[in-house]
Amino acid sequence: MSILAVSNTTFAQQQDHLAAQIRAGNIVVPRGHGSSQIGLAAGQELNAPDALWDFDPSALTLTVSAGTPRDTIETLLRDQGQCLAFEPPHMQGLLGQSKVGNNAGTIGGMVATNASGPRRVAVGACRDFCLGVAYVDGLGRLIKNGGRVMKNVTGLDLVKLMAGSHGTLGLITEVSLKTQPIPEMTATLTIENLNEVDAVTAMSAALGTPFSVTGAAHVRADRHGAFARTLIRIEGFESSVSYRIEALQNALERFGHSTVEWDQTANADIWRAIRDVDRFHAMTGDVWRVSVKPSDAPKLVEAVQPLDVIYDWGGGRLWLLTQPNTDVRAQMTAGHATLVRASDATKQALGVFHPENALVAKISAGLREKFDPMQKFNRGMMS
Amino acid sequence: MEMPIPNAAIVSRKPALVAKLRAAIGAQGVIDAPEEVKAYECDALAAYRCPPLVAVLPSSTQEVAQVLRICHEMGVPVVPRGAGTSLAGGSLPTADSVILGVARMRDVLEVDYPNRTIKVQTGITNLAVTGEVEGDGFFYAPDPSSQLACAIAGNIAMNSGGAHCLKYGVTTNNLLGVTMVLPDGEIVEIGGAHMDASGLDLLGVICGSEGQLGLVTEATLRILPKPEGARPVLIGFDSNEVAGTCVSDIIKSGLIPVAIEFMDRPCIRATEDFAKAGYPDCEALLIIEVEGSEAEIDDQLARIVKIAKQHNPVEIRESTSAEESARIWLGRKSAFGAMGQLGDYMCLDGTIPVGELPYVLKRIAALASEYGLRVGNVFHAGDGNMHPLILYNANKEGDLEKCEALGADILRLCVDVGGCLTGEHGVGIEKRDLMTHQYTLDDLEAQMNVKDVFDPAWILNPAKVFPLATSASRRGQL
Numbered sequence: 048m049s050i051l052a053v054s055n056t057t058f059a060q061q062q063d064h065l066a067a068q069i070r071a072g073n074i075v076v077p078r079g080h081g082s083s084q085i086g087l088a089a090g091q092e093l094n095a096p097d098a099l100w101d102f103d104p105s106a107l108t109l110t111v112s113a114g115t116p117r118d119t120i121e122t123l124l125r126d127q128g129q130c131l132a133f134e135p136p137h138m139q140g141l142l143g144q145s146k147v148g149n150n151a152g153t154i155g156g157m158v159a160t161n162a163s164g165p166r167r168v169a170v171g172a173c174r175d176f177c178l179g180v181a182y183v184d185g186l187g188r189l190i191k192n193g194g195r196v197m198k199n200v201t202g203l204d205l206v207k208l209m210a211g212s213h214g215t216l217g218l219i220t221e222v223s224l225k226t227q228p229i230p231e232m233t234a235t236l237t238i239e240n241l242n243e244v245d246a247v248t249a250m251s252a253a254l255g256t257p258f259s260v261t262g263a264a265h266v267r268a269d270r271h272g273a274f275a276r277t278l279i280r281i282e283g284f285e286s287s288v289s290y291r292i293e294a295l296q297n298a299l300e301r302f303g304h305s306t307v308e309w310d311q312t313a314n315a316d317i318w319r320a321i322r323d324v325d326r327f328h329a330m331t332g333d334v335w336r337v338s339v340k341p342s343d344a345p346k347l348v349e350a351v352q353p354l355d356v357i358y359d360w361g362g363g364r365l366w367l368l369t370q371p372n373t374d375v376r377a378q379m380t381a382g383h384a385t386l387v388r389a390s391d392a393t394k395q396a397l398g399v400f401h402p403e404n405a406l407v408a409k410i411s412a413g414l415r416e417k418f419d420p421m422q423k424f425n426r427g428m429m430s
Numbered sequence: 431m432e433m434p435i436p437n438a439a440i441v442s443r444k445p446a447l448v449a450k451l452r453a454a455i456g457a458q459g460v461i462d463a464p465e466e467v468k469a470y471e472c473d474a475l476a477a478y479r480c481p482p483l484v485a486v487l488p489s490s491t492q493e494v495a496q497v498l499r500i501c502h503e504m505g506v507p508v509v510p511r512g513a514g515t516s517l518a519g520g521s522l523p524t525a526d527s528v529i530l531g532v533a534r535m536r537d538v539l540e541v542d543y544p545n546r547t548i549k550v551q552t553g554i555t556n557l558a559v560t561g562e563v564e565g566d567g568f569f570y571a572p573d574p575s576s577q578l579a580c581a582i583a584g585n586i587a588m589n590s591g592g593a594h595c596l597k598y599g600v601t602t603n604n605l606l607g608v609t610m611v612l613p614d615g616e617i618v619e620i621g622g623a624h625m626d627a628s629g630l631d632l633l634g635v636i637c638g639s640e641g642q643l644g645l646v647t648e649a650t651l652r653i654l655p656k657p658e659g660a661r662p663v664l665i666g667f668d669s670n671e672v673a674g675t676c677v678s679d680i681i682k683s684g685l686i687p688v689a690i691e692f693m694d695r696p697c698i699r700a701t702e703d704f705a706k707a708g709y710p711d712c713e714a715l716l717i718i719e720v721e722g723s724e725a726e727i728d729d730q731l732a733r734i735v736k737i738a739k740q741h742n743p744v745e746i747r748e749s750t751s752a753e754e755s756a757r758i759w760l761g762r763k764s765a766f767g768a769m770g771q772l773g774d775y776m777c778l779d780g781t782i783p784v785g786e787l788p789y790v791l792k793r794i795a796a797l798a799s800e801y802g803l804r805v806g807n808v809f810h811a812g813d814g815n816m817h818p819l820i821l822y823n824a825n826k827e828g829d830l831e832k833c834e835a836l837g838a839d840i841l842r843l844c845v846d847v848g849g850c851l852t853g854e855h856g857v858g859i860e861k862r863d864l865m866t867h868q869y870t871l872d873d874l875e876a877q878m879n880v881k882d883v884f885d886p887a888w889i890l891n892p893a894k895v896f897p898l899a900t901s902a903s904r905r906g907q908l
């Protein structure tokens with residue numbers, strides 16, 4: 048049984064219309080709600096078709112037009128006891144945008160930014176849940192790739208290439224996603240007052256147990272007197288969660304006393320706050336999103352001396368709050384850093400996206416040239 | 431299956447090519463004697479054979495780069511090869527090509543438990559990766575049935591899956607970085623030990639690219655802690671339809687079994703005759719395996735049994751010991767061998783939306799009887815990845831062609847119900863000419879554009895994946 052929103056003809060018409068606009072138009076900025084717009088780009092804004100979907104709960108698959116609000120989809124899924132496993136963050140709070148009605152991002156924007164939250168460390172990123180994609184390329188051709196099935200190796204995987212391309216390769220019009228049942232229960236184990244080296248070691252130890260940890264984050268002591276907290280999340284059926292929490296407490300004993308949060312609302316709040324980087328919303332400074340090998344994280348933080356830091360993904364993802372104009376990349380030899388929040392001048396000077404090595408940059412430029420020879424999409428945004 | 435006519439000019443330059451290769455990497459790694467190159471004439475799609483011009487087995491990334499530079503300069507097509515277990519003809523040579531194999535590059539370069547990664551040279555077998563870390567309680571999740579033989583190189587090129595991918599994902603979900611040599615000999619590093627790309631997700635398009643974009647020589651893979659334990663339950667049904675519904679209900683319930691395997695009557699029969707696993711005599715059989723502590727396994731199996739009971743199963747056999755688990759898996763693991771006893775077979779791997787299982791099985795049976803061939807089905811039901819095994823007689827005139835025609839009809843059927851031609855084996859030459867059934871010419875053009883960027887001269891595995899007519903003008907540039 049599937050839950051269908053609007054007839055496919057309407058969708059096809061919308062797609063054709065978009066393709067025609069691109070064929071005729073000049074420079075285009077593919078756009079959802081602008082809620083995760085972090086790069087610099089100029090041009091005529093073009094919205095992806097909105098609010099159409101075909102959801103098959105029994106197959107855990109959802110095909111949805113790119114302009115559909117994330118809120119709409121999240122509600123649709125929740126009503127069927129399902130969710131997007133990769134926990135996509137909502138970035139408006141961090142970017143200082145106020146929430147007006149249904150503007151909390153679109154599905155297209157989520158895919159184009161490969162938006163992935165705390166559960167990514169366990170289950171994979173947004174790109175890992177993208178089964179298929181349709182997009183209009185720079186020549187106005189409507190291209191499909193992948194499909195709506197879980198396993199698919201038919202031809203080259205352009206789905207992954209489009210996911211995270213920040214609208215620089217084409218305008219995504221439709222995506223198929225794999226959904227997941229909402230876990231029955233969540234519990235979070237907390238260890239207080241660890242230094243950051245020990246915190247990362249503890250998170251690695253937790254992620255190295257067989258107890259299926261689905262979140263591992265660390266936050267510093269705050270201004271209100273709360274201690275630094277290392278947070279480990281377990282999800283699943285109730286009996287299983289209580290067993291694993293206990294096993295995990297034993298496994299992590301050497302890191303000190305731990306407490307467990309069992310309240311479901313409190314658990315949701317803890318991980319939503321990590322996901323959306325709540326802590327930095329009201330704090331001034333530039334915000335960097337860093338991807339590193341977890342064990343490199345404390346060293347990098349030590350070198351950068353940020354105003355504040357959140358460790359997620361067991362240390363593999365860092366959110367750094369820095370003094371304006373700090374170049375985090377100068378301290379890095381591996382991984383990458385994206386400048387998510389800063390003045391346009393700083394973004395201009397340091398670049399939003401991490402510079403690529405020469406060969407990768409050449410390949411990426413070659414791909415953009417093929418997908419968008421007339422440079423209609425988000426010109427210069429990623430490079 | 432049509433292959434391009436070998437380029438006589440290239441064939442005539444063999445002595446010069448061999449001399450240059452030997453000068454670059456030494457005589458040992460360059461195989462050119464006709465009786466020796468014959469060892470590389472096919473992969474596991476053994477109906478198609480053609481010895482390459484030369485086979486080269488370098489022992490380092492640098493040597494791979496030198497070989498590619500020479501081939502590139504001389505305009506010689508290169509067919510990358512891992513262990514040669516492809517079922518799609520992915521590593522089938524042409525008479526004017528060089529086989530470039532990574533079989534001598536099998537080192538483990540780094541094991542990093544705190545960060546849960548392993549870095550290897552790609553000639554290492556899939557099973558050896560798990561072998562390297564399992565003493566310390568870790569494993570590498572993607573587990574193709576061919577894991578004893580197949581190499582990580584081929585796994586990456588085919589984006590291979592396995593019985594456990596319902597829970598752990600396929601190769602692309604477990605790959606963090608690669609070292610790859612481009613067709614002109616340049617060495618590029620993509621990804622690393624960190625998660626996700628900053629710029630375009632090149633790793634995502636390299637994985638599953640069937641040796642079209644570059645030669646992958648090293649890889650950083652994600653390793654996972656081994657579960658505490660695992661046990662299966664076997665459930666028999668008197669109809670495929672009901673078994674299919676049961677699969678959907680289990681998936682929807684929030685349970686995440688590591689495997690849901692499905693066998694239909696022809697396959698159950700063949701397996702019983704061959705392996706005597708003691709399977710019930712029924713229309714459809716599910717083997718569902720779950721992981722965790724003893725108590726967690728009991729709890730999950732109880733939930734599964736409860737769901738199954740709503741569908742009037744003819745038999746439920748819950749494993750309570752390692753011995754019972756082995757018996758339950760015995761039949762499934764011998765299924766291919768059992769079908770092999772009945773004759774030659776071709777194994778397809780089209781994937782369909784799980785809900786279409788009953789209809790597709792019915793249609794496959796109807797098509798099989800139209801063709802007068804037997805088909806058994808054994809597959810990964812949790813993700814709709816079918817494995818119809820078509821039986822034929824290789825010694826009977828015209829039987830292979832008939833089998834291929836039936837195979838093509840079945841794959842078109844998979845596409846028509848919203849699925850795809852291949853879920854894990856890849857396109858190779860086998861499904862190359864069916865690509866236009868799933869994709870429009872524009873869709874294929876977009877994919878070929880990616881190859882244009884990585885391999886402008888189209889020297890890497892040029893006659894694969896894309897229908898020959900579609901890629902003709904590009905290959906003509908050789």
Ligand SMILES: Cc1cc2nc3c(=O)[nH]c(=O)nc-3n(C[C@H](O)[C@H](O)[C@H](O)COP(=O)(O)OP(=O)(O)OC[C@H]3O[C@@H](n4cnc5c(N)ncnc54)[C@H](O)[C@@H]3O)c2cc1C
Nearest residue numbers: 512513514515516520574575581584585587590591641646
């Ligand atoms: C009995 C049997 C069972 C199987 N079971 C499964 C299964 O359960 N799941 C599954 O997914 N597959 C399965 N397969 C298919 C096969 O084993 C996989 O496709 C495997 O990944 C191929 O690996 P290989 O090293 O043998 O690759 P090869 O056959 O050597 O090559 C496969 C492809 O990879 C390319 N390639 C090889 N090396 C490189 C490189 N270094 N760089 C770039 N490209 C390269 C080749 O050109 C070719 O296109 C099975 C095969 C057999 C025979």
